[in-house]
Amino acid sequence: MNRFLAENHRLTIILKALQVPRRTYYNWINYTPNYRKMLEEKVKPFLKEAWSKNCKAYGAPRLKVALQRELGINFSIRRITRLMKEFGIRSLMCRRFKKPGTHVDYDQRPNLIKNLSGKSIWRADITYLQLENGVWVYLSTVFDDQTYKILSQKVSKHMTSKLVSHTLIEALKKNKKPEYLHSDMGSQYTSSIFEHVLEGHEIRHSYSQKGHPYDNGPIEAFHSILKREFAFQTRFTSFEDVVLKTENYIHWYNTERIRIAV
Numbered sequence: 001m002n003r004f005l006a007e008n009h010r011l012t013i014i015l016k017a018l019q020v021p022r023r024t025y026y027n028w029i030n031y032t033p034n035y036r037k038m039l040e041e042k043v044k045p046f047l048k049e050a051w052s053k054n055c056k057a058y059g060a061p062r063l064k065v066a067l068q069r070e071l072g073i074n075f076s077i078r079r080i081t082r083l084m085k086e087f088g089i090r091s092l093m094c095r096r097f098k099k100p101g102t103h104v105d106y107d108q109r110p111n112l113i114k115n116l117s118g119k120s121i122w123r124a125d126i127t128y129l130q131l132e133n134g135v136w137v138y139l140s141t142v143f144d145d146q147t148y149k150i151l152s153q154k155v156s157k158h159m160t161s162k163l164v165s166h167t168l169i170e171a172l173k174k175n176k177k178p179e180y181l182h183s184d185m186g187s188q189y190t191s192s193i194f195e196h197v198l199e200g201h202e203i204r205h206s207y208s209q210k211g212h213p214y215d216n217g218p219i220e221a222f223h224s225i226l227k228r229e230f231a232f233q234t235r236f237t238s239f240e241d242v243v244l245k246t247e248n249y250i251h252w253y254n255t256e257r258i259r260i261a262v
Contacts, residue, residue: 040083043073047080051089054257057229059091060084062258069258109190111215112206113182120178121145121206123219124168124189126159127226129246131236139226139246140164142171143219144178149254150222151175155243161191168197182206182216226253 015022050066051058058066060080067073067080075083084090113121123143128136138159142151152171156163168181181198183189185207198205208215230249236242 039073040079043067043071043075044083044087046071047083048087048089051084054252056089056233057091058258061260065258065260108210109185109205109207111182111209112204113180114215116180119180120176121180121182122151122171122178123216124164124181124183125216125219125223126164126186126188127223129155129231129236129242131238131242137239137242138163139223140167141219141222141250142167143222144175145218148218148259150250153246153250155239155246157239159188161188161193164188165191165194165197168194172197172201177201177203180204180206182208184208184216185210222253226250 012022015025046067047063050063050070054062054066060077063080063084064075064077067075113119121144123145124141125143126138126140129139130136135157138156139153140156140163141153143149144151151174152167154163154167154170164183181203183205188194189205189207195205214220226249230245234245236245
């Protein structure tokens, strides 16, 4: 059209020939891109990349934090959710994993950290991972209440007192010892081997009440996150594969994953 105008053709004749209303033409030449849309187009590649490189685990709340942190752009969670729907991504969160119950014959031992604050506390627990051939392996972890980080982890084909003891020893090698360690009353944690490690480092042992897994809530919550964000999305082809991939996930969890206070 601009070429015709440059050749001195009358605008009315041109619009009539093209069957374009005069109002449409003037709307077109006066159009300026909407700033809101321009900004959304700018952040879309960032949102996709942030979602992809973070195990595809980030939903709108964490993408909002990442956007503010990296680009200084403040979008609402609702707006980010809409953009995620537009280009077909979502947080890969699956069903919650229910930990199989175990029978404990020991008498109840004391919960020393209940209503306790201002003390250094570690937590220990075991969870289950399944290989693609159906075989189960066991992940033992030690969690720090102050940093919300996993201090050590070990994977084993067997759920033994040696597994949890070696996990604790590894954490003690790299970190200042805590005042308390909290665990459930599974036989691995009430074993003489595990208790000997604690006594040797003068760490007081606190126990969850039988049938109350939420007494050890922080590390139980971590294992739930690990299941939903990572384990249920991943194929483990061998024992060595699950060890490597779990180490990589926990490194990312400790160093990069955005933590949102609740």
